[in-house]
Amino acid sequence: MQTVLSALWPIFALLVLGQLGRRYQFPGDAFWLPAEKLTYFVLFPVMLVDRLASADMSGVPVFSIAVAIITMLLIGTGVCYVLRPWLGLTAASFTSFYQGGIRFNTYVALAAAAALFHNNAIAISAVIIGIMIPLINVLCIMVFSLHTTVSPSVVNVAKNLIKNPLILSCLIGISLNLSGLGIHAGFSSVAGLLGGMALPLGLLAVGAGLNLQTLRTGKLIIWVSAAIKLIVFPLIMWSVCWLLGFSQEMTALMVVFAAVPTAPSGYILARQLGGDTELMAAIITGQTLLSFLFMPLVMLLVL
Numbered sequence: 001m002q003t004v005l006s007a008l009w010p011i012f013a014l015l016v017l018g019q020l021g022r023r024y025q026f027p028g029d030a031f032w033l034p035a036e037k038l039t040y041f042v043l044f045p046v047m048l049v050d051r052l053a054s055a056d057m058s059g060v061p062v063f064s065i066a067v068a069i070i071t072m073l074l075i076g077t078g079v080c081y082v083l084r085p086w087l088g089l090t091a092a093s094f095t096s097f098y099q100g101g102i103r104f105n106t107y108v109a110l111a112a113a114a115a116l117f118h119n120n121a122i123a124i125s126a127v128i129i130g131i132m133i134p135l136i137n138v139l140c141i142m143v144f145s146l147h148t149t150v151s152p153s154v155v156n157v158a159k160n161l162i163k164n165p166l167i168l169s170c171l172i173g174i175s176l177n178l179s180g181l182g183i184h185a186g187f188s189s190v191a192g193l194l195g196g197m198a199l200p201l202g203l204l205a206v207g208a209g210l211n212l213q214t215l216r217t218g219k220l221i222i223w224v225s226a227a228i229k230l231i232v233f234p235l236i237m238w239s240v241c242w243l244l245g246f247s248q249e250m251t252a253l254m255v256v257f258a259a260v261p262t263a264p265s266g267y268i269l270a271r272q273l274g275g276d277t278e279l280m281a282a283i284i285t286g287q288t289l290l291s292f293l294f295m296p297l298v299m300l301l302v303l
Contacts, residue, residue, distance in 0.1 A: 004299045007115040011108060012292050014200060018207025036205040039198055044106070045169035047195025048126045052173025053183035055123030061250070066131050068240045068254060073135055075236050076102050079228060087221060091147040095275040098143050099266035100225040100283035101233075102136055106166065107202035108260045108291070114199065116299065117253055124250075128257050130170035134161050140269060148274040206288070209264050214282035221279065222286035225262075229287055230294040234259040238302060252302045259298045261287035 022032060080101045084094050106129060113121045138161075161167060176183055183191070215222065237258035241251040262284055270280040 004116070004296050004303060008112060008296050008299070011111045011115065011203060014203035015108075015207035015210075015288065018204035019210050019212075020207075021204065022208035022210075032205060032208045035201055036209075039107075039202045039205060041165050043194055043198035043201065044110075045165045046191045047122070047198045048129075048166065048169040049173040049176070050183060050188055050191035050195055051122040052126050052170065053176035053181075054188065055177065057123065057127075057174070057177055060124055060127055061246075062127060064244050064246070065128060065254070068237065068244055068246075069128070069131050069135065071240045072233060072236045072258060073102055073132075073139060076228065076233055077139060079232060083224065083228075087224060089221070090276070092274060092276040093221070093279050095140075095144055095147055095273070096266070096270050096277075096280040096283060097221055097225055099140055099270065099275070099280065100262045100287060101228045102139060103263040103266050104132065104136075104257055105206065105260045105263045105288070106133075107199065107206055108288075109257045111199045111203055112256045112260065112295070112299075113253055116256065116303070117249065121253060124253060125257070126170050126173065128254070129166055130174070132257065133164060133167055137161060137164075140266075141273075144269070144273040144275065206264060210285045210288055211281050212285060214278060214285055217278050217282040222282055225283045226287045226290045226294075229262055230259060230291055230298070234298045234302075248302075252299065255298065255302045259291075259295055261291040 021027070022029070077098075080094075080098050084097075087097070089097055110122065110125055110129075113125045234255050237255050238251060241254050246254065264284055267277060267280045267284060269275065270277045
């Protein structure tokens with residue numbers, strides 16, 4: 001218990017500090033958007049390239065990881081659709097509910113993986129990210145196409161995925177690793193410094209983006225969405241990993257990505273494609289706050 005809490009509490013402390021900074025306008029509202037962009041487009045990609053290019057990838061079961069992720073997402077999608085009539089969701093609110101169920105916060109997941117496991121966890125996590133992000137985006141776009149009047153083209157979806165900096169950095173890092181080129185020591189030393197800023201700044205930005213006022217909206221839906229994301233999804237992932245014969249550590253690492261709250265990027269997609277933005281903001285905030293309680297409990301069960 002103490003080991004898990006010791007590893008996870010700094011993550012939640014940074015989320016709280018980010019929220020306090022935003023509330024008391026320190027260092028100012030103008031700081032947070034550029035900080036988020038810097039993290040997303042520069043710091044995180046540099047960290048992923050650096051870690052992947054130098055990691056030992058020989059023992060990473062890429063195919064089994066892909067099978068586990070696809071199975072979890074399909075079962076989770078089914079759960080969301082089964083609950084839709086019971087919750088009485090409109091088309092727009094269902095898209096937000098669905099995004100709340102299957103998206104994952106990359107910053108929180110990587111920070112938890114780095115805190116709980118050995119150094120190679122970031123490299124394995126990058127493989128998980130490289131598989132999850134395209135699949136989740138495709139599923140979300142399909143749901144929007146089915147339930148809203150805005151129907152994005154396949155070409156635009158493909159362009160957005162290709163331009164995603166996290167996917168690009170994963171591909172570059174894995175290519176450098178598999179080709180044997182690796183990464184130059186001079187670049188790696190700089191990348192280490194830049195990458196060291198990625199997780200702390202990313203978590204502060206996530207905390208600053210939480211909107212506590214939105215929690216007055218859709219209280220039941222927030223609770224159900226949180227139960228799916230923070231309890232049901234980890235259980236599904238644990239079961240799939242057990243069936244696939246994963247080691248305890250690999251299972252725990254996979255469960256980390258299933259147990260983190262949904263991603264703030266869901267709000268952007270909801271705004272662009274006709275989703276319920278107010279409900280999406282409430283789900284993001286509610287899940288992030290509830291993850292303070294549920295993530296440590298989930299990790300205690302699998303570690």
